[in-house]
Amino acid sequence: MTRNPSSDKSQALKAKGIEVVQGDMSDGQSIRTALTGCERAFLVTDYQAKGVEGETESGNLFVDQAAAVGVKHLVFSSVGNADTHTGVPHFESKFLIEQHLRTSTIPSWTILRPAAFMENFPPAGGMQRMMTLGLFDAALQGKSLKLCSVIDIGWFAAQALEKPGEWNGRIMELAGDDITVAGMKAAYEKVEGGKPWEVPIPQLALGAMLPKEMYLMFTWFREGGYVADIGACRSIHPGMLTFEEWVRVKHHDD
Template sequence: MSAKPTVLVTGATGAQGGAVVSELLKADKVAIRAITRNTTSPNAQALQTRGVQVVKADMFDGPSLTAALTGCDRAFLVTQFDGPKGTAGETESGNLFVDSARAAGVKHIVFSSVGNAESKTGVPHFESKRAVEEHLFASGIPSWTILRPVAFMDNLPPEGGIKRAMGLGVFGSLLGGKSLKLIAVQDIGWFAARALESPEQWKGKAITLVGDDLTVEQMKDAYAKVQGARPWSAWMPASVLGALMPKDVSLMFKFFRESGYNGDIPALRKMHPGLMTFEQWLRSKHSPSA
């Protein structure tokens, strides 16, 4: 039998990359390599105990990326806009990864971008991901898949407390009653893993990932169903919040109110019957004794 293809996963010690690793391990169709700046960290060592090869590399260091990617058939790329270089750094690191992958002979890249990146939203951290998409398209990499997740369910605290109350208050004020499309990070991992396992079936596809579409009041309904009590939220005037927030975040909420993400939930659920609603995600996180 031939050896399994090797997949390199970025962000494997974080949320999205970690979800990809977990989904790939379930199917056991590929060998997994992960990169980290510190191979002796507890998170890196935990990956190694699960059978993941962990190698040292830096997203801003081309030679280390090329070395890490050498021998890999496929790769999962996730970028960060909240690093020390901001959105410019996100594009820089993403483009460098693509160039390094081409130099190493990688045949397929799955890039986790953001919903509506192709729509000229004017949101800086959407535009920085779009720049990476465009670089990938022009790179000469033989095959690619673009996943465009919407807002993460995982950014809303599943259990009660001031953090959840503040979060719901912010969303309630700034969304102005409009619904917001949501996706569970676990489901991002599912789609990425399938694209990495079967690149020939996913080649050239760009898919918006969404599992639910809810107003803040409907989110509260879901909390009540799962936890038995409707959560409270802190009231905050939208004008004050808009003035205090970073420009990037303010522009993102403006996009949410005026346009919002697209996405076809029924079509996605045909592809992935286990695609979670917000209520199902809450149930997966809720401990009755909490």
């Protein structure tokens, strides 16, 4: 379901034989129309479009419409540690959607809780990657961060959608690596053959540089952190990507 079925991404999906349906996550009727006839659904929400309150409202609306049209199994991609009172607003908003799903009339559900996305780190060199590495280096101060690729989120979501009986009621924290910024730079260098650069950023500057939402998240990365059990994830999906493997995949794709 997309707001713009004529976009390049939508057209790429159509080329793969996927039916693309126009819809708006804030419009209950369009969600209902898109879900009519579906037995299983995958829900991903976005706080950046309409803020955390809008994210909760649209996620809950999707759950309600899915229940109304008889969806039998819903997979929700939430966020790692959603239930641990992180103080990060867009983590808390996803937990509210989790709670709404669990108390809904949808008979079967799965909740995936991925750690930070590997896709936050540009695979190719350039100013964007230099800034990203600098920001994470300043925020983490040498601490490691658990990461998960959206490729692997898709793998787990597909398993849950294809085998709802096995995945009903399961909540799975997801991570494929636990790595420092120094480790990320070593992975880039190993794959690319050259030392990656970063823009040095003082930790004290983060509060002025980042929106409050992002500053709270970066602070939590350093002072808290994800609890995903990488070994448990790999016991289900042995091919789950490390950061270095993800960089190799992205370079191959490009």
